[in-house]
């Protein structure tokens with residue numbers, strides 16, 4: 068049943084519990100209704116248009132509507148709308164998708180296991196770390212190291228691996244056996260005179276010290292996003308992953324690379340792992356896998372993991388993990404079509420070209436007194452605001468400023484994601500230069516408003 072436009076506010080506040088939303092404020096002001104989308108643009112219920120700077124939640128990689136994907140979903144739903152993939156069953160779309168992902172993986176991978184979301188993919192990867200070491204006779208090797216402000220999802224294990232204090236507080240997480248090291252945010256945390264390489268070395272030492280303090284025989288896995296996404300859109304500093312990976316190898320620690328944001332072209336390569344020369348044992352992906360249009364995610368596992376599973380399956384008869392919607396045929400059909408489109412439009416070349424233009428536009432804002440850092444890679448960039456350019460002091464009232472920026476953005480027809488003092492830009496991978504230009508023209512106006520407001524406040 069279609070809700071009447073004039074009652075959606077009451078219906079929503081009465082019935083819909085929104086994640087990552089200020090609930091009291093929501094009850095007071097009601098929802099912001101998006102009714103339709105086209106390309107990089109979305110439209111509210113009054114027909115007002117907005118250009119979306121971050122593909123919704125970093126996922127609508129082909130924009131907000133796609134007839135081709137609708138057709139792929141329709142064809143699959145009318146042919147075989149559901150079947151499972153347990154007990155040896157499969158269907159062509161699931162098998163095809165697994166084959167393609169293994170083929171296109173950044174390092175040799177053995178198999179793909181499917182789930183519905185990035186959170187679940189990371190949860191399963193963590194379970195597999197535990198499973199692997201148990202099979203290998205080291206059941207105590209189960210601690211997982213994540214990074215402060217890393218984000219891997221909201222399920223119990225994936226939020227535990229994440230380093231988000233606000234999402235831990237009052238939820239009784241992180242669970243036992245989850246540890247965190249500093250985030251590799253050079254701009255924010257480097258010491259006076261410290262080079263990127265020196266900063267990376269300091270963080271690598273911190274990781275190694277933690278492993279030694281806890282006991283290497285207790286550390287099972289390390290999880291990281293190639294570019295730290297929801298925690299601030301932070302590309303790694305020079306030398307960081309090289310040092311980290313050396314340590315992981317030294318202590319026999321499995322490496323999970325979370326490509327949920329970076330995968331499928333975002334970094335200007337098909338994978339963030341390629342951009343930063345990462346050698347994961349497991350790789351999780353979601354979001355752009357289906358261009359955000361169907362809930363599907365995957366964990367790719369290498370031979371080392373699969374061979375262990377095979378040993379265990381030989382002992383007990385089967386791989387004891389279950390998922391009703393593993394490789395859901397409709398979602399898999401959408402994902403296969405998305406991968407076709409990526410090939411046809413050469414998504415990587417496009418992300419590089421339009422991304423370079425985006426970076427140029429972002430850098431034009433660098434001279435403003437409130438802009439502390441401009442950073443990015445491929446078609447992902449960030450502008451971090453500061454209260455004092457010289458000292459890099461944080462903005463005096465980050466939360467209010469973020470709210471003000473979101474509000475001014477909407478007033479200028481721009482939907483922005485503020486992560487504390489940082490604005491992230493990751494528009495659909497098929498955005499045109501004109502779309503990106505619209506984003507930054509509007510964003511410039513928003514920054515004018517922020518500067519004006521701060522001048523008036525003084």
Ligand code: PMP
Nearest residue numbers: 184185186218219220296327328
């Ligand atoms: N990993 C990363 C890097 C993410 O950015 C996200 C979501 N923003 C997740 C995992 C979780 O994905 P989902 O919301 O689909 O569970």
